[in-house]
Amino acid sequence: MIINNLEELQAFSEKSKQALNRQRKKVLVCAGTGCVAGGSLEIYDRLGQLIKERGLLADLELEHEKEGIGIKKSGCHGFCEMGPLVRIEPENYLYLKVGIEDCEDIVEKTLMRDEPVERLMFSADNHIYKAQEDIPFYHKQTRMVLKNCGSINAESFTEYVAKGGYEALRKALLEMEPMEVCQSIIDSNLRGRGGGGYPAGRKWSQVLKQNSEVKYVVCNGDEGDPGAFMDRSIMEGDPHGIIEGMIIAGYATKSTAGYIYVRAEYPLAVERLRIAIGSARKHGILGKNILNSGFSFDININKGAGAFVCGEGSALTASIEGERGMPRVKPPRTVEQGLWAKPTVLNNVETFANVPLIIKNGSDWYKGFGTENSPGTKAFAITGNVNNTGLIEVPMGTALKEVIFDIGGGIKNGKKFKAVQIGGPSGGCLTEEHLDLPLDFDSLKKVGAMIGSGGLVVMDEDTCMVEVARFFMNFTQNESCGKCVPCREGTKRMLEILENIVNGKGTLEDLDLLEELSDTISNTALCGLGKSAASPVVSTLKYFRNEYIEHVVDKKCSTHTCKALASIVIESEKCKGCSKCSRVCPVNAISGKIKEPFVINKSKCIKCGACLEACPFNAIREV
Known part of the structure; x- marks a missing residue:
């Protein structure tokens, strides 16, 4: 169905909401990369089969009015440590570590008898958390950009519209001039979420002022930091949100073409974006004379080969052009001469995903979150030696200790917190003295760190x-x-x-x-x-x-991480002289007599650790 004008978009939205409301229960199976790797697609198939067998299946097609249960593949729910995940609405139950064997219980108890399957729910301190939002991991989050990730069918245009999607685009095209859109983004003080924190609205207005018939909008989805997966999850879980933000940017800057640059190592993100772009074209949201507004805009996907340097703007645009991805000397800046030497808006995935929220709700609403100079929220990927790894979103200015200990659940195995690497290879380490530090652009810059794209790698006392x-x-x-x-x-x-x-x-x-x-x-x-x-x-x-x-100086690594600095010793009072260690030593560095303590020749020892594993009396240790 082609939506021909803004009035038809409004009508389509209302019908979509009605169709969504006919689903008395919604089963959202996490189909983000992490849960897919854990078998969530098999769980989706099995749940779908059981629901269909019982005649409970509903759909979201506008021409049908069948009520029932909707089952859908959602994006990342965020609680990656506990995947595969299944969310049940309207109760907002979140089932953790779901297996194929759990599907019958979910259907029989929850979908047919409205009973929770408590063994699949998060529990702590003898308390079972039934609603997802009450779980400590989620309770202190503010999910705005990630709101649709885990709560809608990631591949459905209709469902995105039913949840209020493309209302911001309708508002921009119907009620605002390009400069007004730019001014709204300027007033919101939205800063680029790719790491630099440059004001997005200022960049847009600079492109709008350029005297050129050809301009471009480029979305940087080349997320290369170790431990970071925020942009990937947004592309997988809410691709239409990115598309809507890019179309609005195109309208605001009078650009006619957009490019999403995403690394080829994200095949699921690429596939979801392709489906979303195809749906948007099919419904008249992308292409010539969008919604009969006189504005034309289309989007293409370019896959990168995984070069970290292509996250830099000029290297990224060179790669899209078919050249080797290498930075160039500036000026001129990208806003003046970017893609094919034309004025270009270049923002990352999360930045564009914020745009529809700002246009729809207003810049004052947006500034109600975060800090004065860093408004809004920020998505972080929290990984490493922390109990609750996953994808989170918190207001800018949230204290580091709140992220690590309240949302992240503290350090694994009761270990002591040592440091957190923030911002990937371009960032720096924060320590115990920084736990009260607010996570915003300016505070981090003062201590020699940066938000970067949002990766947080937590390290414990055993980290060198x-x-x-x-x-x-x-x-x-x-x-x-x-x-x-x-x-x-x-x-x-x-x-x-x-x-x-x-x-x-x-x-x-x-x-x-x-x-x-x-x-x-x-x-x-x-x-x-x-x-x-x-x-x-x-x-x-x-x-x-x-x-x-x-x-x-001491030629020692107290964490025993650097093997070249380790020494392996046999504690004579514990050694029983069984000779197992000498028999497994590949370089014959251990000698002794049966039933007497053995010794290690340090000049011959290669520190392979074979003797450590072989000793039945724990008489051998690293120092």
């Missing part, structure tokens, strides 16, 4: 911070495009120094050289990624210098 710095420097060095000498050669030299340190070959002079190289790279690299490449090293040197000194 020198190895953390080496890991991120290895990632950055491998991903350097090689165009500028500071990044190409500087990161290589820094990696060599860090590898020497973790291998017991470092010196105190190396620490001074690391700081000197960090300063040089930060001040002279070509692009933003190069300028921030040394951030993990800088922050770990600042807050964990004692660990570096321990590595280079």
